[in-house]
Amino acid sequence: MPPYVTAEQTRNILIIGATGVVGTYIIRAIVDARENFGRICVFTSEKTLVEKVQDIAALEAWGVEIFTGRMESERSVKSAYEGIDTVVSCVGRAGIERQIDLITWAEQAGVRRFFPSEYGTDIEYWPESAQEPPHQLKLKVRAHMKTMQRLEHTYLVTGPYSDLYFGTMETRPELGYFDVKAKKAVLLGDGNGAVSFTAIADVGKFVVAALINTNASRNATLIVHSFTATPHEILAEYERQTGVTWEKSYTSLERLRQIEREEYQVHSRLATVVTLRRIWTEGGTLHKYYDETVLGHIETETLESQVAANIRKQEEGENNFPSLLRKLSLV
Numbered sequence: 001m002p003p004y005v006t007a008e009q010t011r012n013i014l015i016i017g018a019t020g021v022v023g024t025y026i027i028r029a030i031v032d033a034r035e036n037f038g039r040i041c042v043f044t045s046e047k048t049l050v051e052k053v054q055d056i057a058a059l060e061a062w063g064v065e066i067f068t069g070r071m072e073s074e075r076s077v078k079s080a081y082e083g084i085d086t087v088v089s090c091v092g093r094a095g096i097e098r099q100i101d102l103i104t105w106a107e108q109a110g111v112r113r114f115f116p117s118e119y120g121t122d123i124e125y126w127p128e129s130a131q132e133p134p135h136q137l138k139l140k141v142r143a144h145m146k147t148m149q150r151l152e153h154t155y156l157v158t159g160p161y162s163d164l165y166f167g168t169m170e171t172r173p174e175l176g177y178f179d180v181k182a183k184k185a186v187l188l189g190d191g192n193g194a195v196s197f198t199a200i201a202d203v204g205k206f207v208v209a210a211l212i213n214t215n216a217s218r219n220a221t222l223i224v225h226s227f228t229a230t231p232h233e234i235l236a237e238y239e240r241q242t243g244v245t246w247e248k249s250y251t252s253l254e255r256l257r258q259i260e261r262e263e264y265q266v267h268s269r270l271a272t273v274v275t276l277r278r279i280w281t282e283g284g285t286l287h288k289y290y291d292e293t294v295l296g297h298i299e300t301e302t303l304e305s306q307v308a309a310n311i312r313k314q315e316e317g318e319n320n321f322p323s324l325l326r327k328l329s330l331v
């Protein structure tokens, strides 16, 4: 992609949550496309500075400016916002509501565009979406964004990450898994429901494309995906790549709903995971039509490449989320 920065386009970017699961991939993709941007900055906590010292060193080595402070501190946040055109937030679920202040301060500080932390299930897919517990805070953030006068927004909706859906599920196997060593799988629903997935690395590529295509992404909800597959198609790919037939069983939608009720009754943190898996199995974030032209051509991961990556990961016993440094092969 050629660099084509103009005065109207994104130049200086601040990423909040850059050392998190998704943020790691987003910052990496932005740094890889640095010729399109001016300053690349990160706002993080003092705690992260200490706990993820090697990741921070890697960011600095890439030329990323590091700002530290508490997300609740207007002074610290506004100081990081100075000279920034675009804020990309990838804060975790526990930080979603805090974005309300971050958005207000961005408008006051003259930031032009804010990407709230979305990168998942479509929270406005159909009328029932408005009642789903995991969507409530993200919906609140969108409602707040509507009250802004000048601040533009981009919502990037990716659906589930194939990197998480593929693989094992030790906490509650009934929630679906693909176990390479045991050659066993638990498929959700009747196994024939299509789900559109995005590979986490592709989330970063889509964010970069949205940053570069300023006009197409202005005040837009961009619905993207890497590929679409049913649980049966995913299993068939594992079987093809491992060369044997796997043992399979199913968790019906009805059973998923029952597990969901049980998890909410005991205020379990797993409840959110169950709800999201139930939504995906219902087809509640599957867009039948994707406009691939909005962000231009993006080379994405495929069912084949993601299954291959997961087989490798399970065989090597690798962590789900290697740190920035391990991805850079520095340690």
Ligand SMILES: NC(=O)c1ccc[n+]([C@@H]2O[C@H](COP(=O)([O-])OP(=O)(O)OC[C@H]3O[C@@H](n4cnc5c(N)ncnc54)[C@H](OP(=O)(O)O)[C@@H]3O)[C@@H](O)[C@H]2O)c1
Pocket: 016, 017, 018, 019, 020, 021, 022, 023, 043, 044, 045, 048, 071, 090, 091, 092, 093, 094, 095, 096, 098, 117, 118, 119, 120, 121, 158, 159, 160, 161, 164
């Ligand atoms: N589609 C999917 O399958 C899927 C899966 C997982 C997540 N997601 C979505 O992706 C987004 C990011 O999630 P994540 O799992 O990457 O997040 P995460 O790793 O839990 O956290 C990301 C970063 O947010 C920052 N943060 C600062 N204050 C926070 C607070 N009070 N609570 C939580 N985080 C705080 C931290 O950055 P510093 O340490 O730098 O301060 C943290 O590293 C969320 O919107 C989530 O819903 C989607």
